[in-house]
Amino acid sequence: MTLNQMKTLVTVVESGSITAAAKRLFVTQAAVSTALAALKSEVGVELFVREGRGVRLTEAGATLYEYAKKILGLIEEATSVTRGSGGLTKRILRIAAVTTAGEVLLPRWLDSYLVIDAEIEIKLEVSNRSRVFDLLESHNVDLAVCGTPPPNRLLEVKAVRGHKLFLVIGRSRLSSLGETADVGQMIEILSRTPWLVREEGSGTRSNSDELIARLNIEPQLFTLSSNVAIKEACLLGVGVALLSIDSVSEELSDGRLSILEVPTTPIKKIWNVVVRRDEPLNRVAAAFLDHIVEAAYVERT
Numbered sequence: 001m002t003l004n005q006m007k008t009l010v011t012v013v014e015s016g017s018i019t020a021a022a023k024r025l026f027v028t029q030a031a032v033s034t035a036l037a038a039l040k041s042e043v044g045v046e047l048f049v050r051e052g053r054g055v056r057l058t059e060a061g062a063t064l065y066e067y068a069k070k071i072l073g074l075i076e077e078a079t080s081v082t083r084g085s086g087g088l089t090k091r092i093l094r095i096a097a098v099t100t101a102g103e104v105l106l107p108r109w110l111d112s113y114l115v116i117d118a119e120i121e122i123k124l125e126v127s128n129r130s131r132v133f134d135l136l137e138s139h140n141v142d143l144a145v146c147g148t149p150p151p152n153r154l155l156e157v158k159a160v161r162g163h164k165l166f167l168v169i170g171r172s173r174l175s176s177l178g179e180t181a182d183v184g185q186m187i188e189i190l191s192r193t194p195w196l197v198r199e200e201g202s203g204t205r206s207n208s209d210e211l212i213a214r215l216n217i218e219p220q221l222f223t224l225s226s227n228v229a230i231k232e233a234c235l236l237g238v239g240v241a242l243l244s245i246d247s248v249s250e251e252l253s254d255g256r257l258s259i260l261e262v263p264t265t266p267i268k269k270i271w272n273v274v275v276r277r278d279e280p281l282n283r284v285a286a287a288f289l290d291h292i293v294e295a296a297y298v299e300r301t
Contacts, residue, residue, distance in 0.1 A: 001039065001042055001043075003071075003072070003075070004035060005035045005036075005038055005039045006039075006068035006071060006072060007025070007068075007072060008021065008025065008032055008035035008036060008039075009035075009036065009039060009047070009061075009064065009065060009068050010065060010068050010069055010072060011024055011025055012032065012036065012048070012055065013057060013061075013065050016054050016055075017053065017054040017055060018032045018033060018036075018055065036048065039064070043060070043064065045058070045060040046058050046060065046061070047060060047061035047064060048061055066138070069134075069138040069140065070137075070138045070139055072140070073135075073138045073139030073140035073141075074139045076092075076094070076139075076140070077094075077139050077142065077282070079092075091119070091120055091121065091284045092120075092121045092122075092123055092284065093120050093121070093122050093123065093142075093284050093285060093288055094123045094140070094141040094142045094143070094285070095122070095123070095124050095125075095141055095142070095143050095144065095145070095285075095288075096124070096125045096126075096127065096131075096132040096135040096136060096140075096141040096143075096144045096145075096146075097124065097125075097126050097132065097144065097145040097146065098126075098127070098128065098129050098132055098145070098146045098147065098202070098203060098204075099126055099127070099128065099198070099202065099204070099226060099227045100204065100227050100243075100244050100246060100247050101145040101146065101246075101271055102124065102125075102126030102127075102145070103126065103226070103227055103228055103247070104227075104244075104246050104247045105145065105161075105246060105271065105297070106124060106126075106145060108297075109291075109292050109295075109297055110122060110124070112291070112295055113288055113291050113292075116291065117287070120284070123141070125140075125141065128198070128199065128201045128202040128203070129146055129147055129201065129202065129203045130201045131201075132144050132146045133146070133149060133150070133153060133155065133274075136155060136274060136275070136276060137153065137154070137155070137276070139276075142275065142276075142281065142282055142284070142285040143158075143273060143274070143275055143281070143285045143288070143289065144273070144274045144275075145271055145272070145273055145274075146203070146271070146272060146274060147203040147269070147270075147271075147272065148270065148272055149272070149274050154276060154277045154278050155274050155275070155276060155277055156274065156275055156276070156277040157272045157273065157274055157301050158273050158274070158275055158281075158289060158300065158301060159272075159273040159289065159292070159293055159298035159299060159300050159301060160270050160271065160272055160273070160298060160299055160301055161270065161271040161273075161297065161298045161299070162268065162269075162270055162271075163244050163245055163246050163269055163270070163271060164244070164245050164266040164267065164268055164269065165204075165207055165242050165243065165244055165245075165265070165266055165267040165269055166242070166243065166245060166248070166259045166260075166265060166266045167211070167240055167241070167242050167259065167260045167262055167265050168234060168240065168241055168242075168243055168248055168251075168252070168257045168258065168259055168260065169234065169240045169257065169258055169260050170234050170235045170236060170237040170238075170256065170257060170258075171235075171237075171255060171256055171257070171258065172236070172237035173193075173237035173238075173239070173240075174258050183262070183263065186260065186261075186262060187215050187216075187217060187262065187263075190215065190217060190219060190240065190260075190262065191215075191217035191218065191219055192219070193219060193239055193240055194219065194220045194221070194222050194238060194239030194240075195208065195212065195219045195220070195221050195222070195239055195240055195241065195242075196222050196224060196230045196233050196234055196238060196239045196240065196241040197209075197221050197222070197223055197224075197230075197241070197242075198223070198224065198225065198227070198230070199223055199224075199225050204227065204242065204243070204244075207242055207267060207269070208241075208242045211242055211262075211264065211265070211267070214263070214264050215262065215263070220239075222238065222239060227243065227244075227247055230243065231243060231247060231248060231251070231257075234257065235251065235256055235257065240260065242265075242267070244269070245266075271298070273289060273292070273298055
């Protein structure tokens with residue numbers, strides 16, 4: 001079993017098809033098929049079954065996929081840590097973050113860190129919470145900024161930052177609502193107003209779903225995969241959205257967005273800086289964690 005075969009397996013799974021994997025790996029479809037066939041021959045069981053135009057993992061394939069992700073992540077981690085220990089200038093800071101943190105907080109934190117360590121190489125992946133935890137556990141990143149990790153995972157919170165979620169609305173749609181007499185009328189209006197939400201698996205989506213359930217309404221949902229896209233749609237008056245104050249403070253200050261006061265809002269949440277519990281943090285990630293604590297971006301737990 002070679003590293004190339006494992007990389008091919010992981011890429012096919014994450015891209016959804018042999019064709020897409022070939023494009024991502026810059027090889028032919030025949031090369032991808034050959035690598036998968038070699039893996040199948042070595043382990044002696046089916047790894048994939050065809051499903052429409054794509055492929056689907058078998059139970060055995062899913063098992064091998066999890067090991068392959070971890071092995072590839074450990075190899076990248078070993079390379080990064082060894083370079084740092086050997087004093088090479090090419091050191092890699094590997095981070096994953098949920099969408100709001102990755103789009104709003106990390107650029108600011110990384111910019112200030114680069115002032116004191118301009119030679120660092122940064123690898124940042126922004127995704128939903130499920131993917132972020134998966135990347136951390138499989139050693140593909142060393143540190144994550146996200147919501148609270150599930151209790152059954154071998155993850156540890158090293159630092160926290162509080163924030164609040166508000167239901168916001170764009171200036172144009174707000175002006176069309178007119179004056180609302182009471183909370184009941186506001187909730188009735190919200191039941192007829194589109195809600196801009198993230199995809200399933202996102203922490204922000206879970207919070208939106210919970211708020212909608214508490215308000216006992218069934219509004220039309222518009223699903224977008226980016227908080228930036230949600231904010232822009234909200235600014236255009238497409239609908240309302242539940243967003244972190246970290247992502248909309250500027251738009252609230254200049255009046256382009258307004259807060260709708262509804263029961264149980266604002267929702268208090270916490271950004272967590274999370275690491276693996278079963279091993280010490282490497283020097284590169286530890287230095288970055290120390291920086292964001294010293295800069296008061298987060299508080300150490």
